[in-house]
Structure formats: structure tokens, C-alpha cells
Amino acid sequence: MTRLLSILTIVIAIIVIWYAGAARMNAQWEYDQAERADKTVTFMEILPNTMAQERPILPAPHQVAEELWKTTVEKKVTSKRSLLYHTWITFNATFLGFIFGAGLGILLAVGIVHNRAMDMSVMPWVIASQTIPVLALAPMMIVVLNALNMEGVVAKAMISTYLSFFAVVVGMVKGLRSPDAMQLDLMRTYNASGWQAFWRLRLPSSLPFLFPSLKIAAAASLIGAVVAEMTLSQDGGLGARLLNGSYYGQTMMIWAALIGASVLAGVLVAAVGLTGQITLKRMGFTR
């Protein structure tokens, strides 16, 4: 109850600040209009208008809500004007990229933990890969992948993979190395092979480390998909909506797409989190 109340307080504060900002930022346009018509107006007179402009600099919350309603409930999901249609496109690239990223991350981590050469050589590159701004890299990668006749959704998923595998590598390496010396000694007293120790000890021990990494990977994967869609905007998706919105000054469209993206991110992260909770509970890690 207290938690709900504190969340609500913040939400209300944001909305109040948002309205104040909208009035302040959109007022200039109203003043200019009045000047052209040779009229003098007071701030109170134009206040209602600042909340109802067609192309406001900062749309008011209710305008964004209206846009969301129009593009989700009132449009068919197959329509190119439906936000759900574009969210679905983004989800596809995000999900595919997440699966690739998780798979690549786990494989690299297994290699790093079991192979000294990989431990020394791969990790610096993994870290370096994340220092390159993805915004600069994405268009080049898309162009190259397109030239290789790769399908759009796979090309976009590659950007998602690029962003999401990092968290999985880091978490999984830590997880695979989490068994202590005693547990490794125990395996040695059984004369267990490396594979047996991996399947029976290292892999199960790594799961509590893997799931938090997967949550981060899911969010990163979505960012990758959105960035990729800005390059491949003809295919649609939330990224394309953001781009088109800013081309045509459709600020309401941008804000609606932003909210769509954050809701999608929230749902994905929550889904991964829930899967993790259920898995760890069923395995007996948590009571």
C-alpha cells in the first residue's frame, strides 16, 4: 500500500511538471500566431490552446494518451497506423536478437571458463565491443547484412544480439566460476570428468547469475532493435515510428512510440524475471 502510494505520488508529480512544461514550451507558438493576427493575448487566454495544438513542441499527457488510444484500440492491428502492429515488429526483432544474444553469451562464457586461451583473448574484445556507439555501428552493419541478402528481421536481430550478449557473457562467466574450491575438490575426489563437473556443478550453479543478466539482455535487445529500425525504417517498427515522427514533426507519434517501447521493455523484463523466479524456486534455490 505504501509502495503504491509512493509510486502514485511520483506519477502525479511527473504529470504536473509535464503539463507545466507543455504550457510553457507551446506558448511561444500561440504568441506568434496572435502577433501575426495583430492581437495581444494574455497567458491565461492561450493556456487552453497550448494543450490542444496539432504539432506541439511538447504534447500534453492527455494528448499522448489520446494518440495511444487512437493507434491501439481504434485501429486494426494489421493497419500500418496501428501502434500494436509496429510493437509486434519490434518484438520480433527483439526476441530473435535476445535468443541469439543469450546463446552467444552462454557459449562464449563456457569457452572463457574452460579454455585459458579464450579467457585471455576473448574478454578484452567483448568489453571493447561495447565501447563502440551502436548508433554509429548499426547503419553500417545493416548495409553489410543487407548486401549479404539477409532478411530484415534477422539483420535487426543482429544489432540486438550485439547489444545483448555482453551482459550474458559477464553474468555467465561469474556464475560458471561460482562453485567454490571445496565443491571442485569434491568433484576431483569422484574422479569426475570436465563435462560431468560442468553439467552437474557449474551449469546449475550459474543459473542464479544467468537470470539477472538475461533481464539486462532483454532490455538491451529492445534498444538494439529500435536503433536498427531507424536504419531499416521501411520495415516499420517502433524505431521507424520514432524516426517518422521526428521527420514530420509529429511529436505525439514520437511520445506514443516511446511509451510503447517502454511498456514492451517492461513486459519483456518482467517475463524473464518471472521465468527466473519460477525456475530457481522449482530447482530448490529459493524457498
Next chain:
Amino acid sequence: MSVVSASDLSLTFETNDGPVHALSDVNLSIEAGDFVSFIGPSGCGKTTFLRVIADLEQPTGGEITVNCVSPEEARLKRAYGYVFQAAGLYPWRTIGGNIRLPLEIMGISKAEQADRVSRVLELVELAGFEKKFPWQLSGGMQQRASIARALAFDADLLLMDEPFGALDEIVRDHLNEQLLALWARTEKTICFVTHSIPEAVYLSTKIVVMSPRPGRIIDVIDSPLPKERLLDIRESAEFLEVAARVREGLRAGHSYED
């Protein structure tokens, strides 16, 4: 036939602060069916010696055989079960699953696995707990489960590294009694590391008193106590005599000095 035979065994760790003599000129022979306790202050090499028997550490000098072969060969033949200070049960496996772990690794058939699990659970008085997870058991019960795990593959030698060190004294007394009963029933050879004098004297047929810097054997005491012992024996004159000799050995090894 000696189960463990060490002659002039030494082990030196090279550290940044110079060499550490964990074991120096250790001569010892352990016969089949012995219950041997290793006692001494920390740093005396008692755990290191146990780990050398288990092929978890490599000696830097001298000879040691386990079941008449090198420790490595003995380990590859799965000649011993090792019980660590912490139970170290896998939280994601049930008690039964934990005991099955070595059996799975050793490729023992499913039917045989089930058989052995129920047999060793009975030995450590945990029958009926097979399907419970470790967190549902008390610390003492978890340690008993880890003993069951070490017994499951029927090695004749049981190496125990302060297995009851983290438990309170009442639980410890009870587990000591149970361990003696188990030893009597299974006729295994047990090497037991401890730093409790009463525990060492109560359990052992042979007590090895050790001292640090360098880690060495000060005294080996063959206990005059009968094989069958109740907890009350700890008030007997014989018991106190042995305990006094252990303490004497520790003092001679400067174990009571800083």
C-alpha cells in the same frame, strides 16, 4: 597391509613470503579398520596430510602409498570418500539426489543407485528424508547427509576433515556416537581431522598429535580404550589419561604458545 603408509613425507608451499613447511618428515602407517584422529592447532598440517592422501595436494618429498598404490591411482580407483568441513550439498538437488551424485558420475545403474541411497540413508539415520531439499534439514542432518554421500560408493577409506567443526557441542556429541556406531557396522578405515581433544580421544583407536612450523607429528598414541564406547567413557580414568597425554604432546610441540 597398511591402508596409508607415509615415510619422510614433506610438503612445502612456495609463497610470496617464502616457503611454508606444511608437512615435514611425516612417518605414519594406518592399518585397515583403524579410526585415526589428527589433532593439532591450525597450521600443523593435519588437513594438508589428509589432502595428500586424497591426491588433492602433491607432496614435495618422501613417499606415500594409499592401498599400496600412489594417491593418484587410489583416487582414480575411487578408493576413498571425503567429507569436508561444510556439508556442501547442492541446493538444487534433494538429499537423495545429492547422494546419487557420485553414483551417477561413476556410472552405476539406476536400480543400484536407488538401492544404495536408501541403504546409506539408513546408516546415517536419515531414512525418509530422501525427497527433502538441503535447506529443509538442520546443520547436523546436512552433515550426516554428506557422510552418506561419501559412503554411497562403498570406498573402504573415509577421510573426514573437521566434519563436525561448525556444529554445536550437543549435536556434535550425538554425531560422534552415531559415527562410532557406523564405523563399527561398516568396518571402514577412518581418518578424522579435529581440533577437539575430547572428540579425538573419544572416537579414535589411534591419535596423531601434530604441531605447526614446520607441520610435523609429535606423538602417535594407540588408545587403550575398548572399541565399544558410550559417551560416559569420557569420565573414566583411562580416557582422562589419554587426553592428558594428547595435551602433553601439544604442549611439547609449543602448540599453546603464540
